[in-house]
Amino acid sequence: GENVEQHPSTLSVQEGDSAVIKCTYSDSASNYFPWYKQELGKGPQLIIDIRSNVGEKKDQRIAVTLNKTAKHFSLHITETQPEDSAVYFCAANLPGDSFGNEKLTFGTGTRLTIIP
Amino acid sequence: EPEVTQTPSHQVTQMGQEVILRCVPISNHLYFYWYRQILGQKVEFLVSFYNNEISEKSEIFDDQFSVERPDGSNFTLKIRSTKLEDSAMYFCASEQGTDTQYFGPGTRLTVL
Numbered sequence: 001g002e003n004v005e006q007h008p009s010t011l012s013v014q015e016g017d018s019a020v021i022k023c024t025y026s027d028s029a030s031n032y033f034p035w036y037k038q039e040l041g042k043g044p045q046l047i048i049d050i051r052s053n054v055g056e057k058k059d060q061r062i063a064v065t066l067n068k069t070a071k072h073f074s075l076h077i078t079e080t081q082p083e084d085s086a087v088y089f090c091a092a093n094l095p096g097d098s099f100g101n102e103k104l105t106f107g108t109g110t111r112l113t114i115i116p
Numbered sequence: 117e118p119e120v121t122q123t124p125s126h127q128v129t130q131m132g133q134e135v136i137l138r139c140v141p142i143s144n145h146l147y148f149y150w151y152r153q154i155l156g157q158k159v160e161f162l163v164s165f166y167n168n169e170i171s172e173k174s175e176i177f178d179d180q181f182s183v184e185r186p187d188g189s190n191f192t193l194k195i196r197s198t199k200l201e202d203s204a205m206y207f208c209a210s211e212q213g214t215d216t217q218y219f220g221p222g223t224r225l226t227v228l
Contacts, residue, residue, distance in 0.1 A: 033217065043219040044159060046216060046218065049216060093215060103146075103149070103161040104217060106158045
């Protein structure tokens with residue numbers, strides 16, 4: 001099965017600086033890598049995702065990079081703001097069986113704190 | 117924007133009691149999932165459901181757990197005889213078939 005490792009577990013950055021969170025995965029069959037943001041008491045919210053046919057994807061201040069050879073992917077947040085403070089989870093899929101569903105394996109999470 | 121909803125937001129139950137957690141997935145989605153998150157830990161897959169049957173289940177999803185889609189909108193998770201270690205946040209997610217899973221706000225289950 002898939003195993004996803006995530007680092008660091010906690011990260012504090014000054015407002016306006018950049019934050020980088022890294023994940024590695026074990027199963028080379030994984031081809032979809034979402035990132036979720038979880039605020040206290042809420043469910044995970046998808047913030048960006050990447051598929052294995054691209055190496056980088058950007059959405060405003062958020063970008064994700066994927067290195068398939070090394071089996072790692074990273075989340076980059078630039079110009080951080082206080083509202084970016086949350087727990088961030090990376091995840092990797094296992095491609096669907098004949099039914100097409102794809103379970104996600106999550107990393108252990110990174111608690112990001114933006115210091116005003 | 118359509119979203120996944122879950123009820124109740126918090127459920128407190130006595131050990132050994134049955135609980136049913138309810139979810140309303142996004143209306144045109146085809147694949148449904150339950151995940152759980154023990155306090156302070158990562159989100160763990162429990163079960164996936166498609167075309168009115170279980171597609172895959174994890175080792176956590178033992179005989180005490182069951183899922184059902186009783187009508188065209190609801191998706192339920194039943195725990196027959198709760199244990200202390202079932203205390204967790206339970207998240208429902210749905211997917212249209214494009215990989216992207218959307219999560220509900222969760223139900224916090226507390227087993228006393």
